[in-house]
Amino acid sequence: MALRIALGLAMTAVGFAVAGHRLWWLYRLARRGQPAPERIEAVRSGIGERITAQLAEVFGQRKLLKWSLPGLAHFFVFWAFVILLTVYIEAYGALFDHDFHIPLIGTWPVLGFAQDFIAVAAFCGLVAFGAIRIRTSPKRLDRGSRFYRSHLGGAWLILFMIFNVFWTMFLFRGSAINTGAFPYRTGAFVSEGAAAALAPLGEGVNGALETAGLLAHLAVMLTFLVIIAYSKHLHIFLAPLNVLFSRRPDGLGPLLPMRSNGKVIDFEDADPDEDVFGRSKVEDFTWKGLLDFATCTECGRCQSQCPAWNTGKPLNPKLVITDLRDHALAKAPYILASSDEEREKLPDEVKAEAERPLVGDEAAGGVIHPDVLWSCTTCGACVEQCPVDIEHVDHILDMRRYQVLIESSFPSEANTLLKNLENKANPWGLNAEARLDWTEGLDFEVPVVDEKVPDDVEYLFWVGCAGALEDRAKKTTRAIAELLHLAGVKFAVLGPMEGCTGDPARRIGNEFLFQMLAQQNVETLNEAFGDRPAKKIVAMCPHCFNTLSREYPQIGGDYDVVHHTQLLSQLVAEGRLTPVTPIEESITYHDPCYLGRHNKVYTPPREILANVPGMQAREMHRCRDRGFCCGAGGARMWMEERIGKRVNAERVDEALALDPDLVSTACPFCLVMLGDAIAEKKQSGDAKESLEIVDVAQLLVRSVRQQEQPAERSS
Ligand code: SF4
Ligand code: SF4
Known part of the structure; x- marks a missing residue:
């Protein structure tokens, strides 16, 4: 017994010292990074939300379970780490006291069963991981494999170490049953099987095996600890910490201030x-x-x-x-x-x-x-x-x-964008007066704010630069205005007082220009809304929607912002807009990244389409939170795409696989990018001439209008 204690304690001291040295070194390195007091503050002030995140993402493995087989395998291995901690408590207890059990729960058969069950489930997980790795290993240099340039050698070592945890555990527990030192009478079904297999060896051999199994079990854990501390598998320790200090609800939506x-x-x-x-x-x-x-x-x-x-x-x-x-x-x-x-x-x-x-x-x-x-x-x-x-x-x-x-180093073609934003507050460098050109020819008047939003106006319609100045996007703007007018929603626009929200400047990295544009808009909006309790804005563009609702609060602009699809879907649900004219066409909807992934607005555009009679909607293979970008975000709209296949062409190919009559979206940039790719496909004969790209608002207005009125078509 004394030797067993001495060996156990010596191994533990060495294991913890070696791993601790590395962890201290890593801690010192992390401390050399810039401070992030806002992360600590966010944890302090939102501890409830953080606990929920830990439960969902760490303990519930929410994101991993989206990847069915590997996710399930990881789920079992993770829970094995948690539940088998109790086996390690028992092992350390048994070092000192042969008949040790954990106080209160230590003889409960449910715990004995859970320990054995999770070990078996995690073993199956190991087999699945091994199979996935063998299947992907030959392809690991192929850029199509998700393990491309990942360090797979270390992964095999980790699987081997986890396997060692299991067999040493059952050796220790099986022999402990035979020496009468096991805390559970029933439940631990695998340990009982091991005991039955070892019983013929006799009590003396079982006693020796119990000590050997116990020490081997501890040695495996300590070696594992050292390997983790020195390898990429540090995530086993760090993942809960990283989730704790991450942005909530996720790192999407607003960019953080500099x-x-x-x-x-x-x-x-x-x-x-x-x-x-x-x-x-x-x-x-x-x-x-x-x-x-x-x-x-x-x-x-x-x-x-x-x-x-x-x-x-x-x-x-x-x-x-x-x-x-x-x-x-x-x-x-x-x-x-x-x-x-x-x-x-x-x-x-x-x-x-x-x-x-x-x-x-x-x-x-x-x-x-x-x-x-x-x-x-x-x-x-x-x-x-x-x-x-x-x-x-x-x-x-x-x-x-x-x-x-600092370096003024960025793709040269973006120079024009930045100059236009700086001088004219829009990416195209057009005069502010042109922001009202889209209203020409409408058979109703669009009120323009003159300093203050009139009292009877419910929504300020934020048209955005593309919606006001880009010919294809202007059709969406007109459709939204017409729908709001038909539904009896009182709205007004800022017209020449509106400027770019600053989204492209911020995403290219020019925070200074973003601040300039954003502050100007916040001043205009705060002045226009005055002390109204409800400062409602409906934004046509998802980039404007994201910036107005989630970035302007960083500089003193707090508004109640909705995207046009949210408002239109609500108006349809309330019966204030009734789509009546059937549109007998097949359609697929493309999720704009800044509406979907960044702001989780997936359902309203689909609800609008579902309410249009005759429409047959089908989803592309990549949709909703796995939707594929059109290629315009991050100010890429104003940069050349010289390498690889064009992102918009890839997305349109995916749509073409469904052979739709219409491709729909809810963003002016997606409309332009996908429209350009469709035009190229038509030229090369890869898309039918009648294929059209439309905003969901354009479809809704076609269906809401009486049949005899001419429909405005996009090409
Ligand atoms: S950043 Fe790392 S952990 Fe996260 S998805 Fe990519 S490879 Fe996986
Ligand atoms: S382009 Fe790639 S790296 Fe950039 S945000 Fe999208 S997925 Fe991430």
């Missing part, structure tokens, strides 16, 4: 020498950013949904995270060195790593290639899929911010 040393940057007193503008080196990320990098499991779920990666671009969200992690770890001795003298003594490879620019091409040895950075459409598919709540979009945008604000 912070330096934990404080939001005020551009009026910012000091480029003191303040950190975006990210120019890995230690400029906050500790939460560094935690994100260390938490990545390399599962590749993000990459499998990324429109850039799926169309042959160099951007792979998994590799962005793992490349940043590998760089942070390789540069860590330099970051942690306390003096220049200490840094001088570091090995050459560490010094070389420290000199790599964060963003740079092959010649510059950059960690992230500029083509990677500028390929992102900020569609959020990666963030939506990530099972450990990594916030890829924030990191990509923070790197863009440094490139744009």
Whole structure:
């Protein structure tokens, strides 16, 4: 017994010391990141929501279960880690007291059953993981595999270690039953089977096997602990922490304001020498950013949904995270060195790593290639899929911010966009007066706000730059106005007083220009609404909808904003709009990323379509939260797409597979991008001439109008 105690304690001391050393080193590294006081504050003030998130994402494995077989396998392995902690408590207790059981619950047969059951279920999970890995292994260099460039060797070692946990557990428990030291009389069905198999060996051998099984079980756990601390499987410890400190409800929707040393940057007193503008080196990320990098499991779920990666671009969200992690770890001795003298003594490879620019091409040895950075459409598919709540979009945008604000380095064609936004407050550089051109020819008057929103007006209609100035999008604007008029909704527009919300400036990384545009709009809106209790806005564009509702509160603009599909669907439900004219056509709906994934508005546009008589709607293979981007977001609308297949062409191919008569959407940018791709497909003979792209509002107005009125068609 004394030897057993001594060996058990010695192993434990060594295991914890080696793992603890590494964890302390990682903690010190994370502390070198920028502070993120808002994350701590969010946990403090929203502890209930955080607990719910832990229950759903960590304990319920919500996101992983969307991937049926691997998700279920992971679910069982995760719960084995939780439930088998009780077996380790029993094992440590048995080191000192042969007849130990956990107080209160330690002889309850349900616990004995749960321990054995979860071990068997997790073993089946291991077999499934092994099969998935064998099946994908030969393809691992293929960019179509979600394990492309993932570290699969380590994964096999982890599976082997988990297997070792199980057999040592049953050896220890089976022999303990035979020596009369097992706490459960019934329930532990696998342990009882092991006991039956070992019983013929006699009590003496079973006693020796019990000690050997116990020590082996502890040794496996301690070795496992060390392996986890030194490998990418750190996510086993870090995932709950990362979920705890993640943005709620997710890292989508609004972008975070730019912070330096934990404080939001005020551009009026910012000091480029003191303040950190975006990210120019890995230690400029906050500790939460560094935690994100260390938490990545390399599962590749993000990459499998990324429109850039799926169309042959160099951007792979998994590799962005793992490349940043590998760089942070390789540069860590330099970051942690306390003096220049200490840094001088570091090995050459560490010094070389420290000199790599964060963003740079092959010649510059950059960690992230500029083509990677500028390929992102900020569609959020990666963030939506990530099972450990990594916030890829924030990191990509923070790197863009440094490139744009400090280096003035971005795709040259975006120059025109930024100049037009700065000088004319719209991407096309048109005069403000042109913002009312879309009203020409309407058979009712559209009220224009003159300083104050009139008292009888319920909604301010935020038309947006595309809705006001882009010819195809203007048809949607007219349809919405007509529908609101028919439903008797009192609305008004800002006309020339409206300016770009700043979304494209913010997504390209020009936070300064975003602030300028946004502050101007917030001043106009606050003045227009005055002290009205209800400040209702209906936005035509999902990008405007996202910015007005979720980003303007960051700068003092609090409004009650709905997207046009939400309001129109409500008007149909209330009977204020009645679609009567049948549209006997087949249709497929494309989810705009900033309406769907970023703001979870999936149902209202579909409800509108469902209410149009005669319409036969079919879903594309990738829809709702797995919808595929049109290629316009992240200011990509104003950049050339030189690498790989065009994202809009890929999306239209997916729609064409259903052979629809109509493709519908609810965003002016999607309308333009998909419209361009359809026009090309028609030219090449790959799409029928009659195929049309329309906003759901255009369809609704066609159906609501009396049959004798001419329908306005888009081509
Ligand atoms: S936001 Fe979209 S385009 Fe950007 S990395 Fe994520 S999935 Fe890819
Ligand atoms: S970032 Fe998230 S989804 Fe992507 S590989 Fe890592 S853990 Fe998986």
